[in-house]
Amino acid sequence: MTHIPTDPEHPATPAAATPDEPAARDAQAIANDVVARVLARAGTARSEGATVHTAHDGDQLDLAERSALRRVAGLSTELDDVTEVEYRQLRLEKVVLVGLYPGGEHAAREAEVSLRELAALAETAGSQVLDGLLQKRAKPDPGTFLGSGKAAELADVVAATGADTVVVDTELAPSQRRGLEDIVKVKVVDRTALILDIFAQHAKSREGKAQVELAQLEYLLPRLRGWGESMSRQAGGQVGGAGAGMGSRGPGETKIELDRRRIRNRMAKLRREIAAMAPSRETKRLDRRRHAIPNVAIAGYTNAGKSSLLNALTDAGVLVENALFATLDPTVRRARTEDGRVYTLADTVGFVRHLPHQLVEAFRSTLEEVGDAALLLHVVDASHPDPEGQIDAVREVLAEIPGVEDVPEVVVLNKADVADPEVVGRVQRRERRTVVVSAHSGEGVAELKALVAAELPRPAVEIDVVVPYSRGDLVHRVHENGELATEEHLAEGTRLQGRVDAALAAELSRVAV
The missing domain is CATH 3.40.50.300 (P-loop containing nucleotide triphosphate hydrolases)
Known part of the structure; x- marks a missing residue:
């Protein structure tokens, strides 16, 4: 359903408390139309029909493997109260999309394209898009992204649809995500976290997995969340005791600090691993250049x-x-x-x-x-x-x-x-x-x-050489990497006329009969 705040079943919130004002009504109508069109398509990439393959695509065994690992609807490990969770694994199931636009028809069209893409991203990640909410607002609220009135309206939409996740069409500051979660009482995911989740699902190679994990940790580091005294893991000095003197007693390293340190260590290790994989790719590139x-x-x-x-x-x-x-x-x-x-x-x-x-x-x-x-x-x-x-x-x-x-x-x-x-x-x-x-x-x-x-760049050096039959490898390289105009088999060897790169031309001149 498309949430329309002026509907009698959904009373207007303080953020839209001027129903008689034409500009506010027009902005709300534009927003409702955008959301309705987005929901009608509900994820452009996955609801416009199944993937169509051609004979060039082969057996697509990787696709069969990926389809077998799709998430099962109805399974959830989420707690009822999001504030009980210290760190959460991203799990998208039933989502409500949220976006902003500054006003005007052009901005509304851009918001629609972006929101359609967000719906496609959410469905690619394995979720079901239930509803959406688009607000006309010049700039995001620093505390809750939407502002308190619209955030309360979003909480009503979440409760009415039974959604377990809100997906916001931008990257949220940690304080905005926490502020919005405290109001809507379900998990809030921003666009960046959603893209990272898709990357984590689809990466297969060792390097790809390392790259995605590094990006996830960089995103997670400033967003770790902990609560009060329960986070303290160590006692510095002799807390509660005697003999250490003033200024030497304290809570020591908290759990959140410990986890930050572990994350930084893991990121350093991943960077070293990715750097160690680079020479292999560089070697292949140099090999292509050499040939x-x-x-x-x-x-x-x-x-x-x-x-x-x-x-x-x-x-x-x-x-x-x-x-x-x-x-x-x-x-x-x-x-x-x-x-x-x-x-x-x-x-x-x-x-x-x-x-x-x-x-x-x-x-x-x-x-x-x-x-x-x-x-x-x-x-x-x-x-x-x-x-x-x-x-x-x-x-x-x-x-x-x-x-x-x-x-x-x-x-x-x-x-x-x-x-x-x-x-x-x-x-x-x-x-x-x-x-x-x-x-x-x-x-x-x-x-x-x-x-x-x-x-494509063409070979620079023109050749007319006779290559001994014992150097068939050079003839093969001319076939592979050069432009061969004529090839003639003589008693002393193979005569080649054409164009090759400078390095191969030098090798041919050294062995030419």
């Missing part, structure tokens, strides 16, 4: 179809799911142009509006794959209501990665089979270089492959 294999990075907003596009280009068979942040662990696959040149395609983690800075920092080592690329395919969901907003959100994150500004970018407008042609045309006029594709139907994929082939 002159260019890398094409696929980046973009979450659920834009990056993995589907990777499968369409390479038959990689990586996991494809109609959900936000389905792919966390980067996937690198080899591909080949029509003229035989080898390159790699790297699928990266998706971005989202207001991506938690903890995640950007934790995944920085993975995202460096983009800065090292010869070409960036920026995949955009052309069927989304606000593709320009998604493009800007992705570029905001990419700007923090060194080297990205020098990488040529092509905006790939995906899902063309279900997109509005007017929206596609609008984005094409806005962006310098675009290509329109549908990873599902195959439309435009051939044109994208041709564009990639044209953009």
